[in-house]
Amino acid sequence: MTRRALHRVLVVEDDPDIQVVASLALSDVGGLVVEVCGCAREAREAARSFRPDLILLDVMMPDMDGIAVLEGLREDEGLAATPVVFMTARAQSHEIARYRALGSLGVVAKPFDPETLAETLRGLWEGRDS
Amino acid sequence: MTTALKDLTGEYAAALREYLEEGGESPLFRAYQIGRDAVSAGLGVLEVAALHQEALVGDLLRLLAPDESSLVARRASEFFAEALAPFEVSRQGFLEANSVLRDLNRELERRREEALEAYRAAQDKLDERRRMEALKDELISLVGHELRTPLTSIHGALGLIRGKVGPQLPEDARRLLDIAHRNSRRLARLLDNVLDLQRIESGTLAFDVRSQGLLPLLEQAIEANQPYAEPLGVTLALGGDPPDVQVKVDGDRVIQVLTNLLSNAAKFSPPRETVTVSAALRGAEVRVSVADRGPGIPEGFRSRVFQRFAQADSSTTRARGGTGLGLCISKAIVEGMGGRIGFEARPEGGTVFFFDLPGRAAVPPPEDGA
Numbered sequence: 001m002t003r004r005a006l007h008r009v010l011v012v013e014d015d016p017d018i019q020v021v022a023s024l025a026l027s028d029v030g031g032l033v034v035e036v037c038g039c040a041r042e043a044r045e046a047a048r049s050f051r052p053d054l055i056l057l058d059v060m061m062p063d064m065d066g067i068a069v070l071e072g073l074r075e076d077e078g079l080a081a082t083p084v085v086f087m088t089a090r091a092q093s094h095e096i097a098r099y100r101a102l103g104s105l106g107v108v109a110k111p112f113d114p115e116t117l118a119e120t121l122r123g124l125w126e127g128r129d130s
Numbered sequence: 131m132t133t134a135l136k137d138l139t140g141e142y143a144a145a146l147r148e149y150l151e152e153g154g155e156s157p158l159f160r161a162y163q164i165g166r167d168a169v170s171a172g173l174g175v176l177e178v179a180a181l182h183q184e185a186l187v188g189d190l191l192r193l194l195a196p197d198e199s200s201l202v203a204r205r206a207s208e209f210f211a212e213a214l215a216p217f218e219v220s221r222q223g224f225l226e227a228n229s230v231l232r233d234l235n236r237e238l239e240r241r242r243e244e245a246l247e248a249y250r251a252a253q254d255k256l257d258e259r260r261r262m263e264a265l266k267d268e269l270i271s272l273v274g275h276e277l278r279t280p281l282t283s284i285h286g287a288l289g290l291i292r293g294k295v296g297p298q299l300p301e302d303a304r305r306l307l308d309i310a311h312r313n314s315r316r317l318a319r320l321l322d323n324v325l326d327l328q329r330i331e332s333g334t335l336a337f338d339v340r341s342q343g344l345l346p347l348l349e350q351a352i353e354a355n356q357p358y359a360e361p362l363g364v365t366l367a368l369g370g371d372p373p374d375v376q377v378k379v380d381g382d383r384v385i386q387v388l389t390n391l392l393s394n395a396a397k398f399s400p401p402r403e404t405v406t407v408s409a410a411l412r413g414a415e416v417r418v419s420v421a422d423r424g425p426g427i428p429e430g431f432r433s434r435v436f437q438r439f440a441q442a443d444s445s446t447t448r449a450r451g452g453t454g455l456g457l458c459i460s461k462a463i464v465e466g467m468g469g470r471i472g473f474e475a476r477p478e479g480g481t482v483f484f485f486d487l488p489g490r491a492a493v494p495p496p497e498d499g500a
Contacts, residue, residue, distance in 0.1 A: 115293050
């Protein structure tokens, strides 16, 4: 895989206000192309049509948790390699280790800083194994 | 005496001896049961014996004096009645013993019931307490997560406005925006602390312990807290010549402890002063110290420094922020990793907070480059 800059991010988050904030932080501040998906069950479909470089995935969602969404993505041949970053309340180190073991790139703590969110994702994107 | 009765007597004596020597209700209860068996066995033997005796006496009487009104018959009858009298006395004795044992049994049963009742009540109370604890943990963790969702929007929205139009806002509006933004961050910190406190109390505070260099952790902590110290006019610096040492710790948690110590030190430092972080080997341990030139900790507050919600003076909460949880959590973290935390007054003024971690000097350097 050739190294290229992070460009497209899919945000999977059920809270409409956080959707707006995250999306503005990534697009307006971070200069990324962003698509928002508000329903965990539709995340796979949204990812198939949007083809993101990276998926920012909320852990706690009412219909399905982020871990189940990740497992669904990994079963999909076209999406299995798409990096995922979880977004959650500050997790303990062993929980972060578990999220990593599940195949995620990293964890962004809520509340996140909108000024640095895109930068954080870029850092994780560039530091990933490819 | 029948063999069975002889055995029972032996066992009875043994059980009684055990009770006298060692006490406890169980040998007493056993003694009672043996006694009761012995008494009923004795009564049985007596009944049979009495029946045999009466039949025998009847036969003898009929043999000796076929005429029941004869003198011989009367004398013989009196003689046998006298001969049988001790049997009657024994029978009465057995009956009395039986009744005493029955009373004793009732008393023992009552005491056993009472003890069982007390045990059940204690068990119920314990279950209820466990249930309440679990409910409290669940509630705190739910509140921690639920509050975070709106807080994420508030903090994010304020951050975006601040970044985008902040510089163009009038001075007053910008100050108010900064206040709102700063306080949304403070609320997030408070939530983190409350969740950590709940993890500490419920014993679910976990550590991801790995062997790693101490120096990078100190540098990261200093860098992360510089933005907090700067507006207070305080400089954070690495002091002395810290040893290149490996420690077995949860790196994030060490940074959390250092953040608490550094923000406290910066908060209480006079402006234009430096807060110094240093490290030194002490036998098999390494001591990390954070030294400030603040006013020092009041004598009367020293014993409560690591208690939760402890603040030397409630006005400091308003003037300097803080939740009163940082040091209590830091103590639990350091101790959870097998270390110790403490503080001492500096002779030249100010305070040194320190914590000791299990460590080893990195000689020779580890090959995995950790």
